[in-house]
Amino acid sequence: MISSHVRMEFAPERTAKVNNLLQQIEKKVFAGQRLTKEEGLALMECKDLLFLGRLAREIKLRHSGRKIFFNVNFHINLTNICVSECRFCAFGVRKESGKAYFMTLEDILQKIAKSLPESATELHIVSGLHPDQPFDYYLEVIDTLHRRYPGIHLKAFTAVEINYFAEISGLSIREVLLKLKHAGLGSMPGGGAEVFSPRIRGMLCPGKATGERWLEIMETAHDLGIRTNATMLFGHLETNEERIDHLISLRDLQDKTGGFQSFVPLAFHPENTSLSEIKPVSAYEKLKMIAVSRLMLDNFDHIKAYWVMLGVSLAQIALEFGADDLDGTVVKEKITHAAGAKTKEGISMDELLELIFSAGYLPVERDTLYHELKIFRKRDCQCCPE
Numbered sequence: 001m002i003s004s005h006v007r008m009e010f011a012p013e014r015t016a017k018v019n020n021l022l023q024q025i026e027k028k029v030f031a032g033q034r035l036t037k038e039e040g041l042a043l044m045e046c047k048d049l050l051f052l053g054r055l056a057r058e059i060k061l062r063h064s065g066r067k068i069f070f071n072v073n074f075h076i077n078l079t080n081i082c083v084s085e086c087r088f089c090a091f092g093v094r095k096e097s098g099k100a101y102f103m104t105l106e107d108i109l110q111k112i113a114k115s116l117p118e119s120a121t122e123l124h125i126v127s128g129l130h131p132d133q134p135f136d137y138y139l140e141v142i143d144t145l146h147r148r149y150p151g152i153h154l155k156a157f158t159a160v161e162i163n164y165f166a167e168i169s170g171l172s173i174r175e176v177l178l179k180l181k182h183a184g185l186g187s188m189p190g191g192g193a194e195v196f197s198p199r200i201r202g203m204l205c206p207g208k209a210t211g212e213r214w215l216e217i218m219e220t221a222h223d224l225g226i227r228t229n230a231t232m233l234f235g236h237l238e239t240n241e242e243r244i245d246h247l248i249s250l251r252d253l254q255d256k257t258g259g260f261q262s263f264v265p266l267a268f269h270p271e272n273t274s275l276s277e278i279k280p281v282s283a284y285e286k287l288k289m290i291a292v293s294r295l296m297l298d299n300f301d302h303i304k305a306y307w308v309m310l311g312v313s314l315a316q317i318a319l320e321f322g323a324d325d326l327d328g329t330v331v332k333e334k335i336t337h338a339a340g341a342k343t344k345e346g347i348s349m350d351e352l353l354e355l356i357f358s359a360g361y362l363p364v365e366r367d368t369l370y371h372e373l374k375i376f377r378k379r380d381c382q383c384c385p386e
Helices: 012-031 037-045 049-064 105-117 135-148 160-170 173-183 198-204 212-224 242-257 283-297 314-320 349-360
Strands: 067-071 073-077 122-126 153-156 227-234 260-267 327-328 362-367 372-375
Touching: 012 037, 012 049, 012 122, 037 283, 049 067, 049 283, 067 105, 073 105, 122 135, 135 153, 135 160, 135 173, 160 173, 160 212, 160 242, 173 212, 212 227, 212 314, 227 242, 242 260, 242 283, 260 283, 283 314, 314 349, 327 349, 349 362
Parallel strands: 067 327, 067 362, 073 122, 122 153, 227 260
Antiparallel strands: 362 372
């Protein structure tokens, strides 16, 4: 039954209504039933974090048991030059900025040759919306990398980038995706979703693809057999209702296509952005959002605790709040660190294994499409003697 110490901070009649909803939610979770928007809002208003974690953990165990997934990946951010000028972004700059950079194909190949981990199975490629580079540049990057590293999966370009490629090339979204898939694109990351609310996008990123457009692009990708992730950037100007609406929009599309692999709740880092006055998201709120995401997205197999944003310690705790994936070794991540993330830019496999084992779970190395490559035992980890 529901925890007797659930704490609410509302008028008595509101408290009673929310507590009744929480009792209903608990029954529905254990019965495997879908939660409504009203129930999602009740979860967002619930102050009992351990209650939320217990329910979310129940769902996680149903989806993936005691397995915690990770992969060995390598991030490449082609350029930080961007026309979008989103208020929440600390990464993008104008091309005349002294911090601006752009990677030629030769730059990319040299970077990979120098730093790619031998065991890497994925190249994760995203960038700013460059004002001068043609779509052919991005096609050439994918084609060259696919031919040079045929055994490595190319996860590249957010829906926002795909929308921009269509604008600069005059091609349809479908044509852009088909050309990229033919060149070697394997899947897409889930960035650029931010919060779908038109109110939020009007304030924070009016020059970026709308939430409806993002969903349309992902649906097209799924129809073409391109699997994707999904994200939400939370902790800035959005309301609880806008968060839940975002999750339900993702859930609805997943019902239709089944093309989403994982959901990644991303906490906003205000440092070095034009919203630097906003208080950073607390650990409590990060864990709550992970738990609520796991409870609302019943048709998503995986919820990521992205350690680059959360930090290693909080990511480990998130495994008790519904998360079952830690992303990867993530060598040289730039976007979150530009916004003040204090985490390392990469983490070793042994560190990941120790993190998972010490939390009482079973580490599983996966590829990008969640094929299990290796289930680890403690004897495989130098940090975890049996």
